[in-house]
Amino acid sequence: MLYQEKHRPQLHFTPKENWINDPNGLVYYEGEYHLFYQRNPHANDHADMHWGHATSTDLYHWEEHGIALAPDELGAIFSGSAVVDKNNTSGLFENGSGGLVAIFTHDGKSQQQSIAYSEDKGRTWTKYEGNPVIPNTKIKDFRDPKVSWHEESKQWVMVLACGDHIQFYGSPNLIDWTYLSSFGKEYPSHIGVWECPDLLYLPVENSSKKEWVLIVSINDDGPNGGSAVYYFTGSFDGKEFHPNEQPEDALKWADTGKDFYAAVSWDNTEDTYWIGWMNNWQYAGAVPVSPWRSAMSLARKMTLYEKDGNLFLKQEPIIDDNNKEAVTYRNIGIQTETAESYEISDTGQVDLQISEASDSTKWGVNFVTDQDEVFCLEVDKEDTYTFYRTEGFIDFSEDFPKEIKGSLHGLGIQELKVIIDRSSVEIFINNGLSTSTNLIYPKGTVRRLEIFTVNKALQIDNITWTNLNSIWK
CATH class of the missing domain: 2.60.120.560 (Exo-inulinase; domain 1)
Structure with a gap:
């Protein structure tokens, strides 16, 4: 029976077959939560990266769709994000009513940032004819753009992983990007490459406060070895991130297990939710499952908790209450x-x-x-x-x-x-x-x-x- 194989998750999203990894393009739009993800549609290993696609109305039950983005002359389709361009700041939507814009890494001769847009709720996509929107010729690891609208500075802000640090970019229209600042070179945990960043503005429980949180995934320096996710709390002024934690402080890990990685949040939601890839690069290509390989974690609601002046990430799993x-x-x-x-x-x-x-x-x-x-x-x-x-x-x-x-x-x-x-x-x-x-x-x-x-x-x-x-x- 379909989805009943040995070890097939029954509570977590998996594709019908073949490889997946990082969640991408998480966005809520017109009643649907979109889950795009790194996808090899042809085999059970990490190669030939596309964007796969699934949707949900409750963050728990998922419907798998076809391929959303496929490789082209600029390279494979690596990780990225999606936003609702409701005011058509990009000018890409002829009807003027806006739609979905995906921001992703093209992995070819170098890693560059490109965009695509959808006018039919994410079912089909048109790549921007002027790609890449942020070219790259110098940095080897230059990827995983996470974009959101920053209301105070009235611009789109991109958080980008750059090997051993994070770079911030700003744009009025998702096409023309300006470098804003960098963060992180002075911090520890550089054994592995920095990946899949996110920038969140989370409420602090039992208070009226909110705090900025910078998420970083790191491959191969986790608290129990291999892949893991850590975070900084602090402030963001539309240009620079100013952390509460100093370089000598202990890193704050979002999840101390072995198998929660590349986690990013949904855009355009009232509360903040995220999801992670449930695997570890130490053995991701060898786990004993077939015909699929890898699953997503449960989606989780995110808040902050304060104790003795320290802020800790708090995560509540999303489960269907009627089930x-x-x-x-x-x-x-x-x-x-x-x-x-x-x-x-x-x-x-x-x-x-x-x-x-x-x-x-x-x-x-x-x-x-x-x-x-x-x-x-x-x-x-x-x-x-x-x-x-x-x-x-x-x-x-x-x-x-x-x-x-x-x-x-x-x-x-x-x-x-x-x-x-x-x-x-x-x-x-x-x-x-x-x-x-x-x-x-x-x-x-x-x-x-x-x-x-x-x-x-x-x-x-x-x-x-x-x-x-x-x-x-």
């Missing part, structure tokens, strides 16, 4: 010599509320298959958590089965949400203040949840298991 079957257990006490076990499936959500009266400082959750494979999340109440995926299919990469650690930001743990799919585990701690996204490839099928404590008694106010039906049905 749930839940059971709740209350007032659970667990001793060190026992574990509580619950029957679950391989597609659903676990929610735990930890009692303030609980004595345990180290405890964990096991996801166990019908072949007794164990995928374990262990929590150290003081500061850290660790995810173990040492079982199942792991021999395709020596980097895959290593321990995956994350931080609780000194906040302890009160709430845990884990969303499990056939080949992934997405962890959200303290309502998404700490997140960890990780692939798994069990030989069997997850059927049991076990909760255990390592040292002292663990008291849980409630445990809820929510079975989530397939998005493909």
Whole structure:
């Protein structure tokens, strides 16, 4: 049956077949969320890059469409963004009512920025005859334009990845671009190349404040190795980004798992949502799946949380509320010599509320298959958590089965949400203040949840298991 292959995600977007990677061109327009993405329509590896296309009305169920943008004489179609040019600033729309404009990297003899436009809700695209709009002859890695309208300076602002730093450009019309400033050369984590930047203006919870957030994906210097996403908070004046963090400060990681990368946000939405590519370049071309390769994470709503003057990214996964079957257990006490076990499936959500009266400082959750494979999340109440995926299919990469650690930001743990799919585990701690996204490839099928404590008694106010039906049905 279609979309029912071994390890095929049931809660996450995948194409019917062949390779995908970075999400591109995320934009909301006339009732539809558009998800474009890096796409090889001919094979299961990273080559011959096009833009694929899918749409959704709820950020959860997706309909796959055909190819949106294909390579041409300027090169392959690498990552980029899309905006609603509602006032026809570009002059590209003959009817004057505006439409969608895609801004992307042409990867040929060099990497250059080009545009295309659509007058039929993103189904077909016309490339601008004057491409590229930002030529490049000097910088090797010069790509992934993310564009948005900056109201205060009345211009389109582009954030562009340039190897070891970010460049900002401004334009009145999406065609004529002026260099504004650069950021980042003095900051650490330059082992890997900077990619897929984003510039967001996010609300700070429980206040009337908003803060600018600069997103950077980096390939090969993540907190657990390989690909990862980090962020800076600060201010943006229409020309320069001024960070709160200094170069000597620890980097703030958006997700400390192994498999959340190239995440960018949707344009033209009231709240801010983003989505990431659920893979890691350490083993992306070797993961044991077919006839597709790679999936997107769940879409997530983004806000900021402030504690002791520090700002932390907060992420809430988007799930269809009309697609749930839940059971709740209350007032659970667990001793060190026992574990509580619950029957679950391989597609659903676990929610735990930890009692303030609980004595345990180290405890964990096991996801166990019908072949007794164990995928374990262990929590150290003081500061850290660790995810173990040492079982199942792991021999395709020596980097895959290593321990995956994350931080609780000194906040302890009160709430845990884990969303499990056939080949992934997405962890959200303290309502998404700490997140960890990780692939798994069990030989069997997850059927049991076990909760255990390592040292002292663990008291849980409630445990809820929510079975989530397939998005493909």
